Amino acid sequence: MSAPIRVLVWNENFHETMQQHVKELYPEGIHGAVAAGIRENLGDAVVVETAVLTDPEHGLTEERLAQTDVLLWWGHAKHDDVSDEVVARVHRHVLAGMGLIVLHSGHFSKPFISLMGTTCSLQWRSVGERELVWTVAPNHPITRGVPSPLPLAAHEMYGEFFDVPTPDELIFISSFEGGEAFRSGMTFRRGRGRIFYFSPGDQEYPIYHDASIRRVIANAVGWAAGDARDPRAVPEVRHATVKAWDV
Amino acid sequence: MSAPIRVLVWNENFHETMQQHVKELYPEGIHGAVAAGIRENLGDAVVVETAVLTDPEHGLTEERLAQTDVLLWWGHAKHDDVSDEVVARVHRHVLAGMGLIVLHSGHFSKPFISLMGTTCSLQWRSVGERELVWTVAPNHPITRGVPSPLPLAAHEMYGEFFDVPTPDELIFISSFEGGEAFRSGMTFRRGRGRIFYFSPGDQEYPIYHDASIRRVIANAVGWAAGDARDPRAVPEVRHATVKAWDV
Amino acid sequence: MSAPIRVLVWNENFHETMQQHVKELYPEGIHGAVAAGIRENLGDAVVVETAVLTDPEHGLTEERLAQTDVLLWWGHAKHDDVSDEVVARVHRHVLAGMGLIVLHSGHFSKPFISLMGTTCSLQWRSVGERELVWTVAPNHPITRGVPSPLPLAAHEMYGEFFDVPTPDELIFISSFEGGEAFRSGMTFRRGRGRIFYFSPGDQEYPIYHDASIRRVIANAVGWAAGDARDPRAVPEVRHATVKAWDV
Amino acid sequence: MSAPIRVLVWNENFHETMQQHVKELYPEGIHGAVAAGIRENLGDAVVVETAVLTDPEHGLTEERLAQTDVLLWWGHAKHDDVSDEVVARVHRHVLAGMGLIVLHSGHFSKPFISLMGTTCSLQWRSVGERELVWTVAPNHPITRGVPSPLPLAAHEMYGEFFDVPTPDELIFISSFEGGEAFRSGMTFRRGRGRIFYFSPGDQEYPIYHDASIRRVIANAVGWAAGDARDPRAVPEVRHATVKAWDV
Numbered sequence: 001m002s003a004p005i006r007v008l009v010w011n012e013n014f015h016e017t018m019q020q021h022v023k024e025l026y027p028e029g030i031h032g033a034v035a036a037g038i039r040e041n042l043g044d045a046v047v048v049e050t051a052v053l054t055d056p057e058h059g060l061t062e063e064r065l066a067q068t069d070v071l072l073w074w075g076h077a078k079h080d081d082v083s084d085e086v087v088a089r090v091h092r093h094v095l096a097g098m099g100l101i102v103l104h105s106g107h108f109s110k111p112f113i114s115l116m117g118t119t120c121s122l123q124w125r126s127v128g129e130r131e132l133v134w135t136v137a138p139n140h141p142i143t144r145g146v147p148s149p150l151p152l153a154a155h156e157m158y159g160e161f162f163d164v165p166t167p168d169e170l171i172f173i174s175s176f177e178g179g180e181a182f183r184s185g186m187t188f189r190r191g192r193g194r195i196f197y198f199s200p201g202d203q204e205y206p207i208y209h210d211a212s213i214r215r216v217i218a219n220a221v222g223w224a225a226g227d228a229r230d231p232r233a234v235p236e237v238r239h240a241t242v243k244a245w246d247v
Numbered sequence: 248m249s250a251p252i253r254v255l256v257w258n259e260n261f262h263e264t265m266q267q268h269v270k271e272l273y274p275e276g277i278h279g280a281v282a283a284g285i286r287e288n289l290g291d292a293v294v295v296e297t298a299v300l301t302d303p304e305h306g307l308t309e310e311r312l313a314q315t316d317v318l319l320w321w322g323h324a325k326h327d328d329v330s331d332e333v334v335a336r337v338h339r340h341v342l343a344g345m346g347l348i349v350l351h352s353g354h355f356s357k358p359f360i361s362l363m364g365t366t367c368s369l370q371w372r373s374v375g376e377r378e379l380v381w382t383v384a385p386n387h388p389i390t391r392g393v394p395s396p397l398p399l400a401a402h403e404m405y406g407e408f409f410d411v412p413t414p415d416e417l418i419f420i421s422s423f424e425g426g427e428a429f430r431s432g433m434t435f436r437r438g439r440g441r442i443f444y445f446s447p448g449d450q451e452y453p454i455y456h457d458a459s460i461r462r463v464i465a466n467a468v469g470w471a472a473g474d475a476r477d478p479r480a481v482p483e484v485r486h487a488t489v490k491a492w493d494v
Numbered sequence: 495m496s497a498p499i500r501v502l503v504w505n506e507n508f509h510e511t512m513q514q515h516v517k518e519l520y521p522e523g524i525h526g527a528v529a530a531g532i533r534e535n536l537g538d539a540v541v542v543e544t545a546v547l548t549d550p551e552h553g554l555t556e557e558r559l560a561q562t563d564v565l566l567w568w569g570h571a572k573h574d575d576v577s578d579e580v581v582a583r584v585h586r587h588v589l590a591g592m593g594l595i596v597l598h599s600g601h602f603s604k605p606f607i608s609l610m611g612t613t614c615s616l617q618w619r620s621v622g623e624r625e626l627v628w629t630v631a632p633n634h635p636i637t638r639g640v641p642s643p644l645p646l647a648a649h650e651m652y653g654e655f656f657d658v659p660t661p662d663e664l665i666f667i668s669s670f671e672g673g674e675a676f677r678s679g680m681t682f683r684r685g686r687g688r689i690f691y692f693s694p695g696d697q698e699y700p701i702y703h704d705a706s707i708r709r710v711i712a713n714a715v716g717w718a719a720g721d722a723r724d725p726r727a728v729p730e731v732r733h734a735t736v737k738a739w740d741v
Numbered sequence: 742m743s744a745p746i747r748v749l750v751w752n753e754n755f756h757e758t759m760q761q762h763v764k765e766l767y768p769e770g771i772h773g774a775v776a777a778g779i780r781e782n783l784g785d786a787v788v789v790e791t792a793v794l795t796d797p798e799h800g801l802t803e804e805r806l807a808q809t810d811v812l813l814w815w816g817h818a819k820h821d822d823v824s825d826e827v828v829a830r831v832h833r834h835v836l837a838g839m840g841l842i843v844l845h846s847g848h849f850s851k852p853f854i855s856l857m858g859t860t861c862s863l864q865w866r867s868v869g870e871r872e873l874v875w876t877v878a879p880n881h882p883i884t885r886g887v888p889s890p891l892p893l894a895a896h897e898m899y900g901e902f903f904d905v906p907t908p909d910e911l912i913f914i915s916s917f918e919g920g921e922a923f924r925s926g927m928t929f930r931r932g933r934g935r936i937f938y939f940s941p942g943d944q945e946y947p948i949y950h951d952a953s954i955r956r957v958i959a960n961a962v963g964w965a966a967g968d969a970r971d972p973r974a975v976p977e978v979r980h981a982t983v984k985a986w987d988v
Contacts, residue, residue, distance in 0.1 A: 132986075137930075138976075139838065139930060139933045139967055149985055149988075175985075189878075189880060192880045193880065194880060227880055227882075227885060245873075245918070247892070
């Protein structure tokens with residue numbers, strides 16, 4: 001239990017560089033705020049790095065992923081600019097055991113869609129509505145120390161139907177000022193990897209500065225790490241020539 | 248497929264007989280309104296009867312249950328007046344294949360608690376709030392022809408945490424005017440029986456006169472019938488003296 | 495409920511045309527045997543057609559899929575010869591509501607892998623071992639009238655770990671003469687579509703002539719049809735400009 | 742994370758005291774062997790105690806349970822001798838957050854049946870058959886370091902249909918020499934508590950001396966502890982007089 005969890009926060013880093021009001025909300029970038037929240041909660045138990053779209057190979061080389069226990073993903077306007085080769089690499093590492101936390105508009109990212117196999121479509125409206133995030137799995141490690149409801153004064157609305165597979169675990173559901181409801185926190189196991197989708201975190205609102213949101217994300221890092229530090233191994237087909245009774 | 252589904256709507260029938268305003272909402276009783284909604288939607292495909300707490304053995308004799316494919320349950324103020332013997336009988340018939348639809352405050356009924364194994368507790372507030380029921384399983388037969396959201400102008404609030412086991416299928420989630428969210432439609436398989444819990448339907452509001460609510464309940468009757476018309480059989484322990492390879 | 499279910503059985507049809515002993519087992523092709531089994535069980539309730547890899551567009555044109563309620567898929571040696579365009583089309587139709595039944599070595603087909611998001615790898619050995627298929631969901635419509643165990647005198651072994659997502663419903667588990675165990679029947683909901691994976695059915699063994707296997711597949715056709723006859727609609731992102739309370 | 746997990750291994754302790762051959766297999770009792778296996782794997786991370794049926798209040802007083810993070814349960818011949826009051830107490834502590842690991846014939850224990858709500862019946866045959874335990878959740882903490890298959894040279898057969906609710910997580914499936922298959926490791930969340938059922942461990946065979954079986958049980962202790970060390974709290978009904986938006 002002594003080696004720190006190696007965390008990599010990935011962000012397309014577009015809005016922050018192009019839109020002044022987003023830059024003011026996130027002067028260190030969304031990735032910077034997310035990384036700060038993880039460090040704040042987990043301290044020496046983690047080593048947190050960041051990568052952005054414009055890095056060579058988007059900062060997601062084979063070597064980098066091989067040394068990443070948990071990858072966080074934030075994207076929105078530039079999903080299509082992520083190369084298919086890198087997407088396949090991320091997908092493979094998740095199946096081999098790397099944890100993946102997909103944030104907010106990452107629901108439409110290529111890695112998430114390819115791992116889910118569905119459209120991942122939903123309803124949305126961005127007019128700064130109040131959102132309440134309710135815990136429905138009170139004994140799950142991701143909810144530890146998180147208030148229920150977790151209030152967000154103003155946020156983008158994400159509503160059902162959210163076209164994802166039945167989650168392995170439903171952790172949070174949200175209600176919005178406008179009346180919509182949403183499954184806002186869900187886990188999915190794929191191959192040897194653990195995936196957590198968490199919807200709060202639009203670029204227009206200071207969500208990632210919220211202490212409880214940071215707590216959820218830090219908890220999720222701990223959960224998603226799982227056995228990520230074991231030797232990475234994609235499940236493989238095997239010709240079992242010897243009968244199991246004879247082994 | 249030709250034999251009609253035999254449906255029995257059970258109601259404690261207390262509020263309607265004791266409180267004038269409830270009697271006015273439900274002149275035929277809550278059971279009467281629920282039964283009417285099922286007949287209205289399913290016609291000749293069902294035979295619907297009703298039973299109430301004050302009937303001998305609460306109207307739930309062994310013979311009656313043996314001829315019931317789907318039992319609906321509404322109770323609130325008189326849960327404790329249901330005899331343990333009848334509860335055990337209902338429980339046994341569900342495990343043997345009878346469908347069970349538990350409505351609203353039936354979450355605290357003895358049969359539901361004994362089938363769930365949990366407290367079935369929740370949050371509540373009855374001030375006539377707007378509720379929106381959102382479909383999260385659009386290809387489930389229970390949601391067929393049901394609008395999403397299904398609006399209820401005024402209803403009692405039921406909120407999370409709702410202490411039930413993870414459902415087999417999450418069908419609906421609701422948001423309330425006051426900000427709460429709730430898993431308002433869920434299925435559970437127990438033994439050979441199918442159970443659907445559906446939260447709308449407080450005695451203070453005319454919920455069971457709503458056409459969409461009636462549609463949900465009728466759909467659920469069709470779903471819960473499942474194989475209920477097969478010979479009823481509680482799963483039994485079996486000493487398999489002969490090895491399966493040798494059968 | 496009167497319109498028959500439109501079923502399309504797809505087969506790569508390679509082994510039957512190239513290997514004499516397979517041709518003898520399946521003189522009408524695997525697709526022919528599967529189709530016969532469905533007709534035998536469901537009669538006028540279905541219209542069953544077949545298509546093979548060498549048909550134009552593999553027999554899976556947009557028009558054909560639009561008129562298909564349930565597609566069955568058998569492939570093994572020629573997965574890579576299925577065009578990506580057709581795979582995307584099948585994938586889209588499943589998300590829009592078409593039922594899909596994936597048989598045996600179809601676990602490695604492109605449509606199944608893209609819908610699951612995992613490797614779908616497993617263990618295998620083909621030495622003609624006895625397999626017993628055990629029902630673990632006795633009240634599921636797919637198991638109706640199916641013996642437990644369902645014995646197969648000789649079959650290829652498929653063993654765990656089978657790298658698929660947690661199924662929505664686990665229906666069957668198998669044991670093999672050599673000691674392996676396998677989750678041999680599982681359902682998955684994706685988008686508006688229903689998917690059933692069923693492992694029995696290797697080309698080297700007369701599995702699809704077995705009456706109980708035919709019963710499972712016919713039951714699965716009925717289950718997968720679901721709402722497939724509703725207007726087909728891929729879940730879509732929607733900008734909900736009006737708040738739900740205001741609708 | 743520094744406080745050790747407080748583990749209590751409960752055993753009816755009947756066979757060991759009445760049957761010489763069982764006493765020889767388990768000179769310290771089944772509880773002694775299980776406790777030794779936990780200590781062997783977890784060392785200072787646990788404090789392990791034991792209790793037996795003949796202890797006052799079966800060794801399961803309110804005070805004792807309040808200081809127990811994870812309770813393990815082995816029973817077989819004396820299920821009916823466990824008092825209903827103690828069963829209700831155990832049930833309540835599980836819902837309030839205590840972990841529970843139910844072993845082998847404990848499937849018919851009163852606490853397990855009351856938590857599941859089903860008959861928990863199954864097939865069985867005790868003729869010393871080889872069992873292979875296969876991992877189907879390779880990234881679950883309970884399977885860490887456990888071989889797949891985990892071979893047991895001779896054991897009692899437990900077969901399907903096992904009448905329990907759909908588990909939250911299916912961890913292991915077993916095949917038996919005689920051809921049966923069984924869901925041999927499953928998790929269930931109830932209230933705030935975590936439950937693991939694990940079928941290996943009949944009194945007639947030295948299962949609890951097996952290093953891999955001990956590893957599974959020790960892993961399960963770590964998993965079931967979860968938030969058990971948080972203040973224990975049964976989920977309670979709450980009259981939420983203030984709307985959530987107004988808090």
